[in-house]
Amino acid sequence: MRSTHTALSFWRRARWRYVLLGVLRDWGREDAQTLIYIGKVLLACMLAMWVSLKFELEQPRTALLTVAIVMQTRTSMVLAKSFYRLIGTLVGIATSVLLVALFAQERVPFLIYLALWISFCTAGSIVFRHHQSYAFVLAGYTICIVGLPATLNPGQTFDIAMTRLSEIMVGLASASLVSALIFPQGISELLRNAVRKRFRDFSRLLINLEQKKLSAPNTQADTLRMVGDVFELEIFHASSSMESNHSRAYRQRLTLLNSEFMAVTTSFHSLEQLLRRLQASGHPQVVTSLLALFAPIQAAVMTHQHEARNEDEARQVALTINALRQRWPMHLHEIQASLPTTLSETETLDFATGAELSLRVLDELHAYTSTYAGLSQPMPASTLKNRQSPSLGMHFDPLAAILAGLRGGLVFALMSLLWIVCDLRSGIEAITLATIASTLFASSPSPSKTVRQFIIGALIGTALLYWCNFQLLTQAQGFTMLALALSPAIAIAAWLTTRPAVAAIGSGIFIVFFLHIGFNNVFAAHPINFINEAIADLLAIMLAGVFYSLIDLTNGxxxxxxxxxxxxxxxxxxxxxxxxxxxxxxxxxxxxxxxxxxxxxxxxxxxxxxxxxxxxxxxxxxxxxxxxxxxxxxxxxxxxxxxxxxxxxxxxxxxxxxxxxxxxxxxxxxxxxxxxxxxxxxxxxxxxxxxxxxxxxxxxxxxxxxxxxxxxxxxxxxxxxxxxxxx
Structure with missing residues (x-):
């Protein structure tokens, strides 16, 4: 009895230890990563603020805002975003200096040309994808950060430009260093996981092709969910180039993998649609025969009673599919021999069409599986040369790009008009915020919803800003107290940006908070100025939201x-x-x-x-x-x-x-x-x-x-x- 009790106690302890390890593993995979990211954002912000104050830069908040904008959970994404932000900033600054030099004494023509430039950059953000799109956005609103203050002091344009560039460089360097040195999170593993998940999902889609499901309503959700997978993989790959020096052959193979994935998913969808039409039109015998013909393909994508989970298992699947291709004529002949002799000419042609599509799925699946299985292994240059790897290219609606540019230019023009007519003391900040809102979210899948969330974030950021400016910063003595005063708002905003559903709220907090945080080299609290700035900010964002509603490029x-x-x-x-x-x-x-x-x-x-x-x-x-x-x-x-x-x-x-x-x-x-x-x-x-x-x-x-x-x-x-x- 005693030995039995001891064994039972040991088993219970082992079970709880296993459960505890599982909980810790899940926590480390999800919550711990979020905490690490928040810590890295805080550290990068503090580093940028310390360097800015140490070198007595005019506006340390510009460096903090830069950190908030470029920080991502993955190191290579931070580096890629920083690189394109630098390009966009340099182009924006150069354009600002040029326009100030040409129209130093003519405010209206200067603002008109600024509006045209912002229209051009906003349209460019629609034409290009991911980080290139972001570079156009930066080139657009950087001109507000540099050009608008320069209109008040044209003689100091170069000094303003170099100061803002220095502050932005400090923010970029701080974000990049912290992201690369403190718990770096590579994107290569994320890229591999995305490729593996896509293969598993498609294999599951093949396996689930059954006759009883053909009569059910086709939600198209599974097929449509894979529409964005091609471009998601491209984004990961574009960012991974900043992380490591991928060879040209590796990049070609990823492009080839995308091309083959599109081909096999389209062929499978065509086969599924054919089977649905035959099922609905009352040809069950043809459907049954085609499913029997397709059954070996479903079995081929299975290894050890499950879908291939990695490249090694995919290699076995590729061998199985290749063997099936060799015996396919015999298998097709067996299925044809079992067809009823009473089939009509149309039904016979239906079967032939389904057989042709099944063979195409088999061939394209073999190519896709072979490329995926050999992704981590070197491929001979001659083999890669014989297999096409076309570029995804760029496809867009020209009218949508023009309307997006018009929207960005109009928002800037109207805010500039309010600045001149109403003599807004915080007009520069309001115009800058309106331009950011009208350009930053132009390429969003649902910009109107994003702007609504951004407004919520701006309201929360304004409340945190008031509390920080007039309650905490007035009591802060030294850099440590200053860092503690800013940390709560930064942590809240960083946490929200890790949640895709409310990420725009976190962005709104970051941008509003850092645009008006009340410290420079000398701190001064002005409640009336703060209220004026808050009203102007909300007016600017609401104006951008109104134009997103009027010119909606996604839901109209x-x-x-x-x-x-x-x-x-x-x-x-x-x-x-x-x-x-x-x-x-x-x-x-x-x-x-x-x-x-x-x-x-x-x-x-x-x-x-x-x-x-x-x-x-x-x-x-x-x-x-x-x-x-x-x-x-x-x-x-x-x-x-x-x-x-x-x-x-x-x-x-x-x-x-x-x-x-x-x-x-x-x-x-x-x-x-x-x-x-x-x-x-x-x-x-x-x-x-x-x-x-x-x-x-x-x-x-x-x-x-x-x-x-x-x-x-x-x-x-x-x-x-x-x-x-x-x-």
């Missing part, structure tokens, strides 16, 4: 309409452009259009559903059209080429201006092309089969009752595609 009806039009234009280009666009170019263009509008993050919103449907339709039909045109290049029969070209022309006209008549004409033309191919003897069997399956897939997508074309171009009930041709 006109914005959704333009994105849908741009997506339809991609189909038109795929149909008639010579030479046809690259598939990667079409996919990146389509995904980025949706990502910039923010609809990828609002999949459940009814107002965004139409745009999301246009994206998915663009991906599946665009891929089929490009593959069809590539296969058509091998056809020498002018009759067949003319018939298919006519079908593509009708399809292009349909997407240019969707209507019932044009939809019927496109379906009739495609049906005619299919019939011509089925009776032609001038093509090889493989070539004819490729053309038939792609044409049949496009026709099925156009006949789909749940197609995005249905609300704008409804069709009458049709039981057989041939009925349309003879209508």
């Amino acid at each position: 009806l006109w914005s959704r309409t333009r994105v849908a039009l741009a997506l339809r234009t991609l189909i038109q280009e795929a149909c008639v452009q010579t030479p046809p666009p690259e598939r990667t170019s079409l996919e990146t263009h389509a995904r980025e259009l949706l990502l910039r509008m923010g609809s990828a993050r609002h999949v459940a919103n009814a107002q965004d559903k139409e745009v999301v449907d246009w994206l998915l339709s663009t991906l599946e039909i665009g891929q089929a059209v490009i593959n069809l045109r590539q296969e058509l290049q091998q056809v020498s029969d002018p009759t067949i080429r003319g018939t298919i070209d006519h079908s593509l022309l009708q399809l292009s006209r349909l997407f240019a201006q969707p209507s019932t008549t044009l939809r019927q004409r496109a379906i009739v033309a495609i049906t005619s092309s299919i019939e011509r191919l089925q009776t032609s003897a001038s093509l090889t069997i493989a070539n004819s089969q490729q053309l038939l399956t792609m044409l049949h897939f496009i026709r099925g997508a156009l006949l789909d009752k749940h197609s995005v074309l249905t609300p704008v171009a409804p069709l009458d009930e049709v039981t057989e595609p041939g009925a349309l041709r003879h209508a």
Whole structure:
């Protein structure tokens, strides 16, 4: 009994020790990282303040504000943001000095040119992505920090510029040093985890393709969640270049991985849509056979009864998929032999189309898995050269960029007008804050919501500012007491910035707090000035919020309409452009259009559903059209080429201006092309089969009752595609 009791006590202690270790592990993975980040922000701010005071810089708060803006949880992100902030600052300062030199005595022309410059920079922040976008933002509002004070003292423009540059450099150096030396958090591991998670998620998506789920409503959430993965990986990779010297081959392979991921997700979505259409149209035998054909692919992505969790397991998956590719013709023949002999000609073509898409998924999955499995291993230059790694490029709506620039310029112009007409004593700070708000959030997926949170942060920051200025700083003696007085507000703001849902509130606290913190080399408390500055700040942010509401580039009806039009234009280009666009170019263009509008993050919103449907339709039909045109290049029969070209022309006209008549004409033309191919003897069997399956897939997508074309171009009930041709 005693030994049993001793063993039981030991087991209980071991169990509690295991639980405690698990709790500590979770705490270290989440909460501890947050505390470390807050500590690093505090340390960087204190270092910047100490250096600024030591060298008697005019405004130490500029250095503190710089630290708050560039600090990130990952070291390489801090370095990248600091680098682009330096570039943006230098450009902004140079422009400020030039404009002051040209218009030193002409205030109105000077402000007009400043507004034009801010418009240009705001538009640039829309055109470019991540850190390059941030550089344009900095070049925009830095001109306010330097240029506006210089209008009051034109003779001191150079001194003001060099002083502000020195303060910003102190902030950048402090943030970079602390982030790099104190508990550095690399992004390479984050990059690897993102790649691994993406592979696991897609493997799970493949495995979950079941017949009973095809009848359920398609929420599209899983597919849309992967739209932003491509660009998230690109952001991580762009930042990681500041952390270590990645080789050119490694960068090429990451780009190749993104390209292959887009290809296989699009092909899988096309297959899933085909199965859903067949299930809905009453062809369960074809669906069952296609799922049986696809089952080995689902089994291949599994290793040890789970999805591949790392590169080593992915290597085994790649070998399994390659072996499946070798025996695929035999497997396909077995499934074809088991098909009922009572299948109609249309059902037979449905199966052939599904088999072709399954083979494409298999080939693209093998390429994607092989690249992922070998990501951490050297690849021969000759092998990498033979595999394309196209750049993601840059795709944007020119009108959206112009309107964003107009919005930024108008906010600056109106605040400048208020400064002149009302003679605001704190006008420079208010104009600067309005410009920051109108440029910093221009590329946000939901700028109106972000500005609302920023206003909340500004109110909280104003309250903390009053308490700090008039309760704490008046009692502070020496640097230590000064640091203690500032620490609570900095810690609160830093903690909020670690929470994505309320990060803009933390930014609002930081910016308002550091713009008006009441210390320089000599401290002076002026309650009346403080109230005036607080009112001017809130007015400036509210003005920016009003213009975000008036010119909303993400949620407005006109914005959704333009994105849908741009997506339809991609189909038109795929149909008639010579030479046809690259598939990667079409996919990146389509995904980025949706990502910039923010609809990828609002999949459940009814107002965004139409745009999301246009994206998915663009991906599946665009891929089929490009593959069809590539296969058509091998056809020498002018009759067949003319018939298919006519079908593509009708399809292009349909997407240019969707209507019932044009939809019927496109379906009739495609049906005619299919019939011509089925009776032609001038093509090889493989070539004819490729053309038939792609044409049949496009026709099925156009006949789909749940197609995005249905609300704008409804069709009458049709039981057989041939009925349309003879209508």
